[in-house]
Amino acid sequence: MKMKLRQNPSIRLEIEELRQRLHEAEETLNAIRAGDVDALVVSGPAGEKVFTLEGAEHPYRIIVETMNEGAVSLSAAGVILYCNSAFARMVARPLEQIMGNELAEFVPAERRDLLRSLIRQSREQATRAEMMVVADSGTSIPAQFSLNPVDLEEGPAIGVVITDLSERLRNEEAQAAVRIRDDFLAIAAHELRTPLSALTLRLGLLERHAAKGDSGQVLSSARRAQDQAERIGRLIDRLLDVSQLAGGASKLQLAPCDLGTIVEGVAERMMEEASHAGSELQLSITHGVNVVGDKLRLEEAIGNIVSNAVKFGSGQPVGIELEGRKSTATLAIHDCGIGIPPEELAHVFGRFERSSNSRNYGGLGLGLYIASEIIRQHGGTIRAENRPTGGTSFTIELPRTKILPE
Amino acid sequence: MIRKLVTSTRKTALPGDHPALAENGAAPARILVIEDDADVAESLCLLLESYGYETLCAVDGVAAFERLKQGKLPDLILLDLMLPRMNGWEFREAQLADTRLREVPVLVLSAVGELAEPIEADQLLRKPFSPEKLIETIELYRRRT
Numbered sequence: 001m002k003m004k005l006r007q008n009p010s011i012r013l014e015i016e017e018l019r020q021r022l023h024e025a026e027e028t029l030n031a032i033r034a035g036d037v038d039a040l041v042v043s044g045p046a047g048e049k050v051f052t053l054e055g056a057e058h059p060y061r062i063i064v065e066t067m068n069e070g071a072v073s074l075s076a077a078g079v080i081l082y083c084n085s086a087f088a089r090m091v092a093r094p095l096e097q098i099m100g101n102e103l104a105e106f107v108p109a110e111r112r113d114l115l116r117s118l119i120r121q122s123r124e125q126a127t128r129a130e131m132m133v134v135a136d137s138g139t140s141i142p143a144q145f146s147l148n149p150v151d152l153e154e155g156p157a158i159g160v161v162i163t164d165l166s167e168r169l170r171n172e173e174a175q176a177a178v179r180i181r182d183d184f185l186a187i188a189a190h191e192l193r194t195p196l197s198a199l200t201l202r203l204g205l206l207e208r209h210a211a212k213g214d215s216g217q218v219l220s221s222a223r224r225a226q227d228q229a230e231r232i233g234r235l236i237d238r239l240l241d242v243s244q245l246a247g248g249a250s251k252l253q254l255a256p257c258d259l260g261t262i263v264e265g266v267a268e269r270m271m272e273e274a275s276h277a278g279s280e281l282q283l284s285i286t287h288g289v290n291v292v293g294d295k296l297r298l299e300e301a302i303g304n305i306v307s308n309a310v311k312f313g314s315g316q317p318v319g320i321e322l323e324g325r326k327s328t329a330t331l332a333i334h335d336c337g338i339g340i341p342p343e344e345l346a347h348v349f350g351r352f353e354r355s356s357n358s359r360n361y362g363g364l365g366l367g368l369y370i371a372s373e374i375i376r377q378h379g380g381t382i383r384a385e386n387r388p389t390g391g392t393s394f395t396i397e398l399p400r401t402k403i404l405p406e
Numbered sequence: 407m408i409r410k411l412v413t414s415t416r417k418t419a420l421p422g423d424h425p426a427l428a429e430n431g432a433a434p435a436r437i438l439v440i441e442d443d444a445d446v447a448e449s450l451c452l453l454l455e456s457y458g459y460e461t462l463c464a465v466d467g468v469a470a471f472e473r474l475k476q477g478k479l480p481d482l483i484l485l486d487l488m489l490p491r492m493n494g495w496e497f498r499e500a501q502l503a504d505t506r507l508r509e510v511p512v513l514v515l516s517a518v519g520e521l522a523e524p525i526e527a528d529q530l531l532r533k534p535f536s537p538e539k540l541i542e543t544i545e546l547y548r549r550r551t
Contacts (some may be wrong), residue, residue: 186519190488193517194443197534201449204537208456228445276444 070143070162070246073150078102078119078158087162090143091248092135107131108140115145122147122158133162141166167193180350193233242366245373252294252377256401259329260287262295263322265304270310278315279335281306289324291398293378301374302331304367305382305394309335313391329400334393339386348384435548436460438480439495440470442489446533450484453537459544467492470498474507481545481547483512487525495525502526511547 016117041048064071070087072080080099088095091106104112104121105134111131118127126148132140142165150159206221267281274281291298309318313335340348368384375382380398387393437459441447451461462480464470466489474480483501487494494514501507514525517533528547531540 189519190517193533194446197446197515197517198443198449200534201446201453201537205449205453205456207537208453224449231445 048154068164070160070164072103072160072162073152074103074119074158074160076123076156076158078104078116081157090133090135090141090162090164092139106133108134110296118145118147119158123149123156125149130165133164142169143185187240188235192232195228195231195235199232202228235368238366252297254292254294256290257295257298258287259289259398260285260297260322261300261330262298263306263320263331266299266306267320270303270306273307274310274318276300277310277313279313280317281310281312282317282319284319284321286324289322289329290401291329291378292401293398294374297374298378301371302333302396304371305333305396308367309333309337309392309394313337316391324400325388327400329398330396331396332393333396334387334391336389336391337388337391340384340392342386345384345386349382360380412440434458434460435482435544435550436462436478436480437544437548438462438464438470438473438483438510440464440467440483440489440494442466446486453540454544457541466490466496467497470497470542479507479510480486481510481550482544483510484544485512485514485527487514487516487518487521495523498525498527509549511549513543513547 014195043049064084068086070084070090072083072087075081080101080103083095083098085095088098093097104115107115108131114129115131118129121127126146128144130142130144133143134140144163146161146163148159148161148256150157181183202221202225206218206225209217209221263285264283267283270281306318306320317360319332319334323330323332344350349368372382375396375398378398380396382394382396385393385395421532437454439447439454439461441450441463442465447463447465447467451463454461462473464473468491470483471492483498485494489503490498492500494516498512501510511528513535514527514530516530519531529543531543
Protein backbone atom coordinates (compact mmCIF):
# COMPACT_ATOMS: atom_id res chain seq x y z
CA MET A 1 0.00 0.00 0.00
CA LYS A 2 1.39 3.39 -0.97
CA MET A 3 1.30 6.26 1.49
CA LYS A 4 0.72 9.76 0.30
CA LEU A 5 3.65 11.41 2.17
CA ARG A 6 3.49 14.81 0.62
CA GLN A 7 0.08 15.30 1.87
CA ASN A 8 1.14 14.82 5.51
CA PRO A 9 3.28 17.72 6.89
CA SER A 10 4.00 16.05 10.27
CA ILE A 11 5.54 13.04 8.55
CA ARG A 12 7.65 15.37 6.38
CA LEU A 13 9.06 17.02 9.54
CA GLU A 14 9.85 13.65 11.09
CA ILE A 15 11.71 12.56 7.98
CA GLU A 16 13.70 15.78 7.99
CA GLU A 17 14.71 15.26 11.63
CA LEU A 18 15.75 11.65 11.02
CA ARG A 19 17.82 12.76 8.03
CA GLN A 20 19.54 15.34 10.25
CA ARG A 21 20.34 12.70 12.89
CA LEU A 22 21.65 10.31 10.28
CA HIS A 23 23.96 13.03 8.99
CA GLU A 24 25.24 13.71 12.55
CA ALA A 25 25.84 9.99 13.12
CA GLU A 26 27.76 9.75 9.86
CA GLU A 27 29.90 12.76 10.80
CA THR A 28 30.65 11.24 14.22
CA LEU A 29 31.69 7.92 12.69
CA ASN A 30 33.97 9.70 10.23
CA ALA A 31 35.53 11.68 13.06
CA ILE A 32 36.10 8.48 15.06
CA ARG A 33 37.64 6.84 12.00
CA ALA A 34 39.91 9.81 11.49
CA GLY A 35 41.02 9.63 15.11
CA ASP A 36 39.60 13.08 15.94
CA VAL A 37 37.46 11.79 18.78
CA ASP A 38 38.92 10.79 22.13
CA ALA A 39 35.69 10.12 23.93
CA LEU A 40 31.94 10.00 23.44
CA VAL A 41 29.39 11.33 25.89
CA VAL A 42 26.17 9.38 25.73
CA SER A 43 23.04 10.60 27.53
CA GLY A 44 20.87 7.94 28.99
CA PRO A 45 18.21 7.51 31.62
CA ALA A 46 20.92 7.21 34.34
CA GLY A 47 22.59 10.46 33.23
CA GLU A 48 25.56 11.05 30.96
CA LYS A 49 28.17 8.29 30.39
CA VAL A 50 31.69 8.84 28.95
CA PHE A 51 33.12 6.23 26.59
CA THR A 52 36.84 6.72 25.83
CA LEU A 53 38.06 5.64 22.42
CA GLU A 54 41.62 4.48 23.22
CA GLY A 55 40.42 1.04 22.25
CA ALA A 56 42.82 -1.87 22.17
CA GLU A 57 45.73 0.25 20.94
CA HIS A 58 46.57 1.73 24.34
CA PRO A 59 47.47 -1.51 26.18
CA TYR A 60 49.47 -2.59 23.12
CA ARG A 61 51.46 0.64 23.25
CA ILE A 62 52.25 -0.01 26.91
CA ILE A 63 53.31 -3.58 26.16
CA VAL A 64 55.55 -2.47 23.29
CA GLU A 65 57.15 0.21 25.44
CA THR A 66 57.82 -2.05 28.41
CA MET A 67 58.97 -5.18 26.58
CA ASN A 68 62.65 -6.22 26.64
CA GLU A 69 62.78 -6.81 22.91
CA GLY A 70 63.40 -4.01 20.49
CA ALA A 71 60.30 -3.27 18.40
CA VAL A 72 60.62 -1.30 15.19
CA SER A 73 58.20 -0.53 12.40
CA LEU A 74 59.69 0.04 8.99
CA SER A 75 58.46 1.55 5.77
CA ALA A 76 58.54 -0.80 2.80
CA ALA A 77 61.91 0.77 1.96
CA GLY A 78 63.36 -0.18 5.34
CA VAL A 79 63.26 3.27 6.97
CA ILE A 80 62.43 3.32 10.67
CA LEU A 81 58.96 4.84 11.24
CA TYR A 82 58.77 4.06 14.92
CA CYS A 83 60.82 2.23 17.52
CA ASN A 84 60.38 1.45 21.20
CA SER A 85 62.75 2.44 23.99
CA ALA A 86 64.23 -1.07 24.26
CA PHE A 87 65.63 -0.67 20.73
CA ALA A 88 66.88 2.82 21.63
CA ARG A 89 68.76 1.26 24.57
CA MET A 90 70.25 -1.45 22.34
CA VAL A 91 71.71 1.09 19.94
CA ALA A 92 72.42 3.62 22.74
CA ARG A 93 70.82 6.55 20.92
CA PRO A 94 67.84 8.78 21.79
CA LEU A 95 64.55 7.75 20.17
CA GLU A 96 64.23 10.90 18.06
CA GLN A 97 67.62 10.27 16.47
CA ILE A 98 66.64 6.79 15.41
CA MET A 99 63.38 7.33 13.56
CA GLY A 100 63.88 8.28 9.95
CA ASN A 101 67.11 6.29 9.64
CA GLU A 102 67.48 3.06 7.73
CA LEU A 103 67.42 -0.03 9.98
CA ALA A 104 70.42 -1.37 8.05
CA GLU A 105 72.54 1.40 9.61
CA PHE A 106 72.38 -0.46 12.92
CA VAL A 107 73.97 -3.70 11.72
CA PRO A 108 77.63 -4.28 10.72
CA ALA A 109 78.48 -2.87 7.28
CA GLU A 110 79.07 -6.29 5.77
CA ARG A 111 75.60 -7.49 6.82
CA ARG A 112 73.64 -4.45 5.51
CA ASP A 113 72.84 -5.86 2.09
CA LEU A 114 71.65 -9.08 3.66
CA LEU A 115 69.32 -7.19 5.99
CA ARG A 116 67.99 -5.09 3.07
CA SER A 117 67.17 -8.20 1.11
CA LEU A 118 65.49 -9.73 4.18
CA ILE A 119 63.39 -6.57 4.53
CA ARG A 120 62.32 -6.84 0.86
CA GLN A 121 61.50 -10.49 1.39
CA SER A 122 59.49 -9.76 4.52
CA ARG A 123 57.03 -7.58 2.57
CA GLU A 124 55.62 -10.88 1.34
CA GLN A 125 56.22 -13.24 4.23
CA ALA A 126 57.64 -13.35 7.76
CA THR A 127 61.42 -13.94 7.92
CA ARG A 128 63.98 -14.40 10.65
CA ALA A 129 67.74 -13.94 10.92
CA GLU A 130 70.49 -13.64 13.50
CA MET A 131 72.92 -10.76 13.24
CA MET A 132 74.73 -8.24 15.40
CA VAL A 133 73.19 -4.92 16.39
CA VAL A 134 75.85 -2.21 16.45
CA ALA A 135 75.50 0.60 18.97
CA ASP A 136 76.84 4.12 18.43
CA SER A 137 79.58 3.39 20.95
CA GLY A 138 80.86 0.68 18.60
CA THR A 139 79.85 -2.19 20.89
CA SER A 140 77.66 -4.81 19.31
CA ILE A 141 75.27 -7.39 20.64
CA PRO A 142 74.12 -10.62 19.04
CA ALA A 143 70.41 -10.44 18.19
CA GLN A 144 67.63 -12.21 16.43
CA PHE A 145 65.61 -10.16 13.93
CA SER A 146 62.11 -11.34 13.24
CA LEU A 147 60.40 -9.43 10.43
CA ASN A 148 56.67 -9.52 9.67
CA PRO A 149 54.59 -7.80 7.00
CA VAL A 150 52.06 -5.34 8.55
CA ASP A 151 49.25 -3.46 6.80
CA LEU A 152 49.03 0.11 8.06
CA GLU A 153 46.59 2.72 6.83
CA GLU A 154 49.51 4.64 5.31
CA GLY A 155 50.37 1.54 3.30
CA PRO A 156 52.26 -1.72 3.73
CA ALA A 157 54.94 -1.71 6.44
CA ILE A 158 57.17 -4.17 8.25
CA GLY A 159 57.14 -4.93 11.96
CA VAL A 160 60.49 -6.02 13.37
CA VAL A 161 61.10 -7.57 16.77
CA ILE A 162 64.78 -7.63 17.79
CA THR A 163 65.71 -10.02 20.61
CA ASP A 164 69.03 -9.62 22.44
CA LEU A 165 70.70 -13.05 22.40
CA SER A 166 73.72 -12.19 24.60
CA GLU A 167 72.34 -13.80 27.72
CA ARG A 168 71.21 -16.91 25.88
CA LEU A 169 74.63 -17.21 24.23
CA ARG A 170 76.36 -16.68 27.59
CA ASN A 171 74.26 -19.49 29.08
CA GLU A 172 75.05 -21.75 26.16
CA GLU A 173 78.75 -20.99 26.51
CA ALA A 174 78.64 -21.68 30.24
CA GLN A 175 76.83 -24.97 29.64
CA ALA A 176 79.36 -25.95 26.98
CA ALA A 177 82.22 -25.15 29.38
CA VAL A 178 80.67 -27.35 32.06
CA ARG A 179 80.22 -30.15 29.53
CA ILE A 180 83.84 -29.89 28.38
CA ARG A 181 85.02 -29.97 32.00
CA ASP A 182 82.88 -33.04 32.77
CA ASP A 183 84.22 -34.79 29.69
CA PHE A 184 87.73 -33.84 30.71
CA LEU A 185 87.28 -35.26 34.22
CA ALA A 186 86.06 -38.53 32.71
CA ILE A 187 89.04 -38.63 30.31
CA ALA A 188 91.50 -37.69 33.07
CA ALA A 189 90.12 -40.45 35.29
CA HIS A 190 90.43 -42.92 32.39
CA GLU A 191 94.00 -41.84 31.66
CA LEU A 192 95.04 -42.09 35.30
CA ARG A 193 93.42 -45.50 35.74
CA THR A 194 95.43 -46.96 32.85
CA PRO A 195 98.95 -46.57 34.38
CA LEU A 196 97.45 -47.24 37.80
CA SER A 197 96.27 -50.55 36.49
CA ALA A 198 99.71 -51.35 35.03
CA LEU A 199 101.19 -50.38 38.41
CA THR A 200 98.80 -52.67 40.30
CA LEU A 201 99.63 -55.58 38.00
CA ARG A 202 103.38 -54.94 38.35
CA LEU A 203 103.07 -54.91 42.14
CA GLY A 204 101.11 -58.16 41.98
CA LEU A 205 103.88 -59.66 39.92
CA LEU A 206 106.49 -58.32 42.32
CA GLU A 207 104.66 -59.96 45.20
CA ARG A 208 104.71 -63.30 43.41
CA HIS A 209 108.41 -63.05 42.61
CA ALA A 210 109.13 -62.05 46.23
CA ALA A 211 107.18 -65.04 47.52
CA LYS A 212 109.38 -67.27 45.34
CA GLY A 213 112.50 -65.48 46.52
CA ASP A 214 113.50 -64.58 42.95
CA SER A 215 115.44 -61.39 43.72
CA GLY A 216 116.35 -60.64 40.08
CA GLN A 217 112.70 -60.65 39.05
CA VAL A 218 111.73 -58.69 42.17
CA LEU A 219 114.17 -55.97 41.19
CA SER A 220 112.98 -55.82 37.58
CA SER A 221 109.31 -55.72 38.62
CA ALA A 222 110.04 -53.00 41.17
CA ARG A 223 111.74 -50.93 38.46
CA ARG A 224 108.82 -51.33 36.08
CA ALA A 225 106.40 -50.43 38.87
CA GLN A 226 108.48 -47.31 39.44
CA ASP A 227 108.10 -46.48 35.70
CA GLN A 228 104.33 -46.58 36.04
CA ALA A 229 104.41 -44.38 39.13
CA GLU A 230 106.48 -41.89 37.12
CA ARG A 231 104.00 -42.08 34.25
CA ILE A 232 101.22 -41.13 36.69
CA GLY A 233 103.39 -38.28 37.94
CA ARG A 234 103.87 -36.98 34.39
CA LEU A 235 100.11 -37.07 33.77
CA ILE A 236 99.53 -35.02 36.91
CA ASP A 237 102.25 -32.54 35.86
CA ARG A 238 100.50 -32.15 32.56
CA LEU A 239 97.21 -31.35 34.27
CA LEU A 240 98.94 -28.76 36.44
CA ASP A 241 100.66 -27.38 33.36
CA VAL A 242 97.31 -26.71 31.81
CA SER A 243 95.97 -24.81 34.78
CA GLN A 244 99.18 -22.75 34.84
CA LEU A 245 98.99 -21.99 31.13
CA ALA A 246 95.31 -21.07 31.41
CA GLY A 247 96.04 -18.82 34.38
CA GLY A 248 98.94 -17.19 32.52
CA ALA A 249 101.25 -17.97 35.43
CA SER A 250 103.99 -19.67 33.44
CA LYS A 251 107.03 -17.54 32.72
CA LEU A 252 109.18 -18.09 29.67
CA GLN A 253 112.95 -18.32 30.02
CA LEU A 254 113.82 -16.50 26.80
CA ALA A 255 117.12 -16.97 24.99
CA PRO A 256 118.19 -17.11 21.35
CA CYS A 257 118.00 -20.68 20.06
CA ASP A 258 118.40 -22.61 16.83
CA LEU A 259 115.02 -24.08 15.98
CA GLY A 260 116.63 -26.77 13.78
CA THR A 261 118.56 -28.15 16.75
CA ILE A 262 115.40 -28.16 18.87
CA VAL A 263 113.44 -30.01 16.17
CA GLU A 264 116.21 -32.60 15.75
CA GLY A 265 116.30 -33.16 19.51
CA VAL A 266 112.54 -33.68 19.59
CA ALA A 267 112.70 -36.10 16.66
CA GLU A 268 115.43 -38.12 18.36
CA ARG A 269 113.41 -38.32 21.56
CA MET A 270 110.29 -39.36 19.63
CA MET A 271 112.04 -42.00 17.53
CA GLU A 272 111.09 -44.91 19.79
CA GLU A 273 107.44 -43.88 20.10
CA ALA A 274 107.26 -43.45 16.31
CA SER A 275 108.81 -46.81 15.52
CA HIS A 276 106.47 -48.50 18.03
CA ALA A 277 103.56 -47.01 16.06
CA GLY A 278 105.18 -48.11 12.80
CA SER A 279 105.75 -44.53 11.64
CA GLU A 280 108.99 -43.18 10.23
CA LEU A 281 109.94 -39.59 11.07
CA GLN A 282 111.09 -37.87 7.86
CA LEU A 283 113.07 -34.72 8.64
CA SER A 284 113.86 -31.84 6.35
CA ILE A 285 115.66 -29.20 8.40
CA THR A 286 117.17 -25.87 7.47
CA HIS A 287 119.82 -24.94 10.00
CA GLY A 288 120.46 -21.45 11.26
CA VAL A 289 116.79 -20.62 11.67
CA ASN A 290 116.93 -18.80 14.98
CA VAL A 291 114.20 -17.65 17.28
CA VAL A 292 114.14 -16.08 20.72
CA GLY A 293 112.32 -18.53 22.90
CA ASP A 294 112.16 -20.83 25.89
CA LYS A 295 113.99 -23.93 24.64
CA LEU A 296 112.25 -26.39 26.99
CA ARG A 297 108.81 -24.96 26.24
CA LEU A 298 109.40 -25.02 22.50
CA GLU A 299 110.57 -28.63 22.75
CA GLU A 300 107.39 -29.45 24.64
CA ALA A 301 105.16 -27.72 22.06
CA ILE A 302 106.85 -29.33 19.04
CA GLY A 303 106.99 -32.69 20.85
CA ASN A 304 103.24 -32.56 21.44
CA ILE A 305 102.51 -31.91 17.76
CA VAL A 306 104.86 -34.68 16.60
CA SER A 307 103.42 -37.07 19.18
CA ASN A 308 99.91 -36.22 17.96
CA ALA A 309 100.96 -36.90 14.35
CA VAL A 310 102.48 -40.25 15.34
CA LYS A 311 99.45 -41.22 17.38
CA PHE A 312 96.91 -40.45 14.65
CA GLY A 313 99.24 -41.20 11.74
CA SER A 314 97.99 -44.76 11.16
CA GLY A 315 101.53 -46.12 11.02
CA GLN A 316 102.40 -43.98 7.99
CA PRO A 317 105.46 -41.70 7.78
CA VAL A 318 105.33 -38.35 9.59
CA GLY A 319 106.99 -35.42 7.80
CA ILE A 320 108.72 -32.64 9.73
CA GLU A 321 109.88 -29.66 7.65
CA LEU A 322 111.59 -26.53 8.95
CA GLU A 323 112.08 -23.56 6.66
CA GLY A 324 113.36 -20.07 7.35
CA ARG A 325 111.53 -17.30 5.54
CA LYS A 326 112.50 -13.66 5.69
CA SER A 327 111.01 -12.84 9.08
CA THR A 328 109.35 -16.10 10.11
CA ALA A 329 110.39 -19.62 10.89
CA THR A 330 107.89 -22.11 9.48
CA LEU A 331 107.67 -25.61 10.88
CA ALA A 332 105.26 -28.01 9.20
CA ILE A 333 104.42 -31.41 10.69
CA HIS A 334 102.21 -33.64 8.61
CA ASP A 335 100.83 -37.13 8.88
CA CYS A 336 98.88 -39.41 6.54
CA GLY A 337 96.47 -40.55 9.23
CA ILE A 338 92.80 -40.36 10.06
CA GLY A 339 92.49 -36.57 9.67
CA ILE A 340 90.18 -34.26 11.58
CA PRO A 341 86.53 -33.71 10.58
CA PRO A 342 86.44 -30.25 8.87
CA GLU A 343 83.89 -28.85 11.33
CA GLU A 344 86.25 -29.68 14.22
CA LEU A 345 89.42 -28.16 12.76
CA ALA A 346 88.73 -24.80 14.40
CA HIS A 347 88.47 -26.38 17.85
CA VAL A 348 91.45 -28.74 17.95
CA PHE A 349 93.51 -26.28 19.96
CA GLY A 350 90.82 -25.77 22.61
CA ARG A 351 91.47 -26.95 26.14
CA PHE A 352 90.22 -30.52 26.73
CA GLU A 353 89.17 -30.78 23.07
CA ARG A 354 89.45 -34.13 21.39
CA SER A 355 88.37 -34.72 17.85
CA SER A 356 85.48 -37.17 17.48
CA ASN A 357 87.89 -39.24 15.34
CA SER A 358 90.09 -39.71 18.41
CA ARG A 359 87.48 -41.16 20.79
CA ASN A 360 89.02 -44.61 20.73
CA TYR A 361 92.53 -43.35 21.32
CA GLY A 362 93.87 -42.65 24.76
CA GLY A 363 95.10 -39.23 25.81
CA LEU A 364 93.97 -36.26 27.80
CA GLY A 365 93.22 -34.05 24.80
CA LEU A 366 95.64 -31.46 26.18
CA GLY A 367 98.68 -31.81 23.94
CA LEU A 368 97.53 -29.50 21.16
CA TYR A 369 96.16 -26.97 23.63
CA ILE A 370 99.48 -26.82 25.51
CA ALA A 371 101.37 -26.54 22.21
CA SER A 372 99.19 -23.71 20.92
CA GLU A 373 99.46 -21.78 24.21
CA ILE A 374 103.25 -22.05 24.17
CA ILE A 375 103.45 -20.93 20.53
CA ARG A 376 101.06 -18.06 21.27
CA GLN A 377 103.21 -16.94 24.22
CA HIS A 378 106.16 -16.84 21.81
CA GLY A 379 104.25 -14.48 19.53
CA GLY A 380 103.74 -17.22 16.95
CA THR A 381 100.78 -18.91 15.32
CA ILE A 382 99.72 -22.49 14.80
CA ARG A 383 97.10 -23.88 12.44
CA ALA A 384 95.76 -27.28 11.43
CA GLU A 385 94.60 -28.27 7.96
CA ASN A 386 93.50 -31.52 6.43
CA ARG A 387 95.67 -32.56 3.52
CA PRO A 388 94.01 -33.35 0.20
CA THR A 389 95.84 -36.69 0.17
CA GLY A 390 94.57 -37.60 3.67
CA GLY A 391 95.91 -36.86 7.12
CA THR A 392 96.50 -33.57 8.86
CA SER A 393 99.14 -30.88 8.54
CA PHE A 394 100.10 -28.62 11.45
CA THR A 395 101.96 -25.42 10.66
CA ILE A 396 103.80 -23.42 13.32
CA GLU A 397 105.09 -19.95 12.49
CA LEU A 398 107.45 -18.14 14.86
CA PRO A 399 109.02 -14.72 14.51
CA ARG A 400 112.61 -15.17 13.37
CA THR A 401 115.56 -13.34 14.85
CA LYS A 402 118.97 -12.66 13.40
CA ILE A 403 121.77 -13.62 15.72
CA LEU A 404 125.09 -11.98 15.08
CA PRO A 405 128.15 -14.18 15.59
CA GLU A 406 129.89 -13.40 18.86
CA MET B 407 74.21 -56.44 28.90
CA ILE B 408 76.69 -55.04 31.37
CA ARG B 409 76.64 -51.36 32.27
CA LYS B 410 78.43 -51.32 35.58
CA LEU B 411 81.05 -53.28 37.35
CA VAL B 412 79.70 -56.38 39.01
CA THR B 413 81.80 -56.69 42.13
CA SER B 414 81.40 -60.35 42.80
CA THR B 415 79.17 -63.09 41.56
CA ARG B 416 80.15 -66.00 43.74
CA LYS B 417 82.92 -66.95 46.09
CA THR B 418 85.71 -69.12 44.83
CA ALA B 419 88.73 -70.42 46.61
CA LEU B 420 91.76 -68.16 46.14
CA PRO B 421 93.70 -69.24 43.08
CA GLY B 422 96.68 -71.42 43.66
CA ASP B 423 100.01 -70.97 42.02
CA HIS B 424 99.09 -72.58 38.71
CA PRO B 425 95.33 -72.46 38.27
CA ALA B 426 95.70 -72.57 34.52
CA LEU B 427 97.17 -76.06 34.46
CA ALA B 428 94.70 -78.85 34.14
CA GLU B 429 95.06 -81.63 36.75
CA ASN B 430 95.74 -84.28 34.13
CA GLY B 431 98.65 -82.30 32.72
CA ALA B 432 96.80 -81.04 29.63
CA ALA B 433 97.90 -77.81 27.86
CA PRO B 434 97.52 -74.65 29.96
CA ALA B 435 94.58 -72.31 29.39
CA ARG B 436 95.13 -69.78 26.58
CA ILE B 437 94.19 -66.14 27.11
CA LEU B 438 94.00 -63.53 24.34
CA VAL B 439 94.75 -60.03 25.68
CA ILE B 440 93.39 -57.21 23.49
CA GLU B 441 94.89 -54.00 24.89
CA ASP B 442 96.45 -50.96 23.19
CA ASP B 443 98.42 -49.65 26.17
CA ALA B 444 101.81 -51.34 25.91
CA ASP B 445 102.54 -51.13 29.66
CA VAL B 446 99.21 -52.63 30.67
CA ALA B 447 99.44 -55.34 28.00
CA GLU B 448 102.96 -56.35 29.04
CA SER B 449 102.26 -56.45 32.77
CA LEU B 450 99.00 -58.34 32.20
CA CYS B 451 100.71 -61.01 30.10
CA LEU B 452 103.61 -61.43 32.53
CA LEU B 453 101.24 -61.76 35.46
CA LEU B 454 99.07 -64.30 33.63
CA GLU B 455 102.17 -66.27 32.61
CA SER B 456 103.30 -66.32 36.23
CA TYR B 457 100.02 -68.11 36.99
CA GLY B 458 100.72 -70.63 34.26
CA TYR B 459 98.50 -69.26 31.50
CA GLU B 460 99.57 -69.13 27.89
CA THR B 461 99.04 -65.61 26.52
CA LEU B 462 98.47 -64.03 23.12
CA CYS B 463 98.48 -60.25 22.57
CA ALA B 464 96.71 -57.93 20.14
CA VAL B 465 96.76 -54.12 20.13
CA ASP B 466 93.26 -53.67 18.70
CA GLY B 467 90.22 -55.48 17.32
CA VAL B 468 91.71 -55.83 13.83
CA ALA B 469 94.91 -57.43 15.12
CA ALA B 470 92.83 -59.66 17.42
CA PHE B 471 90.87 -61.02 14.46
CA GLU B 472 94.07 -61.77 12.62
CA ARG B 473 95.30 -63.76 15.65
CA LEU B 474 92.00 -65.57 16.04
CA LYS B 475 92.06 -66.73 12.39
CA GLN B 476 95.22 -68.73 12.98
CA GLY B 477 95.60 -71.71 15.24
CA LYS B 478 93.78 -72.92 18.29
CA LEU B 479 91.09 -70.70 19.81
CA PRO B 480 91.85 -69.11 23.19
CA ASP B 481 89.86 -70.18 26.24
CA LEU B 482 89.11 -66.59 27.21
CA ILE B 483 89.53 -63.07 25.85
CA LEU B 484 90.47 -60.04 27.97
CA LEU B 485 89.10 -57.07 26.04
CA ASP B 486 89.90 -53.38 26.50
CA LEU B 487 87.22 -51.07 25.07
CA MET B 488 88.95 -47.92 23.87
CA LEU B 489 91.02 -49.26 21.01
CA PRO B 490 92.13 -47.70 17.73
CA ARG B 491 90.87 -49.04 14.39
CA MET B 492 88.32 -51.50 15.83
CA ASN B 493 87.15 -50.74 19.37
CA GLY B 494 85.90 -53.21 21.98
CA TRP B 495 82.23 -52.83 21.09
CA GLU B 496 82.91 -53.40 17.39
CA PHE B 497 85.14 -56.38 18.15
CA ARG B 498 82.47 -57.96 20.33
CA GLU B 499 79.80 -57.44 17.69
CA ALA B 500 81.97 -59.04 15.02
CA GLN B 501 82.95 -61.88 17.36
CA LEU B 502 79.32 -62.70 18.16
CA ALA B 503 78.52 -62.74 14.45
CA ASP B 504 81.15 -65.44 13.89
CA THR B 505 79.91 -68.93 14.73
CA ARG B 506 83.42 -70.25 15.41
CA LEU B 507 84.49 -67.37 17.66
CA ARG B 508 81.28 -66.60 19.53
CA GLU B 509 81.83 -69.42 22.05
CA VAL B 510 84.98 -67.80 23.48
CA PRO B 511 84.08 -66.04 26.77
CA VAL B 512 85.00 -62.36 27.04
CA LEU B 513 85.97 -60.32 30.10
CA VAL B 514 85.88 -56.61 29.45
CA LEU B 515 88.61 -54.55 31.13
CA SER B 516 87.76 -50.90 31.14
CA ALA B 517 89.10 -47.71 32.65
CA VAL B 518 85.87 -45.88 31.81
CA GLY B 519 83.79 -44.97 34.87
CA GLU B 520 80.42 -45.43 33.24
CA LEU B 521 80.11 -47.10 29.86
CA ALA B 522 78.75 -44.75 27.21
CA GLU B 523 77.18 -47.75 25.55
CA PRO B 524 76.44 -51.07 27.22
CA ILE B 525 78.38 -54.06 25.98
CA GLU B 526 77.38 -57.67 25.85
CA ALA B 527 80.09 -59.59 27.65
CA ASP B 528 80.51 -62.26 30.29
CA GLN B 529 81.91 -59.89 32.90
CA LEU B 530 83.36 -56.41 33.26
CA LEU B 531 86.38 -55.61 35.41
CA ARG B 532 87.08 -51.99 36.10
CA LYS B 533 90.69 -50.81 35.98
CA PRO B 534 92.59 -50.86 38.22
CA PHE B 535 91.79 -54.37 39.50
CA SER B 536 93.80 -56.57 41.81
CA PRO B 537 95.67 -59.56 40.34
CA GLU B 538 93.66 -61.86 42.63
CA LYS B 539 90.37 -60.48 41.36
CA LEU B 540 91.54 -60.93 37.77
CA ILE B 541 92.59 -64.58 38.22
CA GLU B 542 89.44 -65.36 40.19
CA THR B 543 87.26 -63.94 37.40
CA ILE B 544 89.22 -65.69 34.65
CA GLU B 545 88.82 -68.99 36.46
CA LEU B 546 85.08 -68.41 36.73
CA TYR B 547 84.56 -67.79 33.04
CA ARG B 548 87.27 -69.51 31.01
CA ARG B 549 86.38 -72.42 28.75
CA ARG B 550 87.53 -75.78 29.98
CA THR B 551 88.24 -77.83 26.90
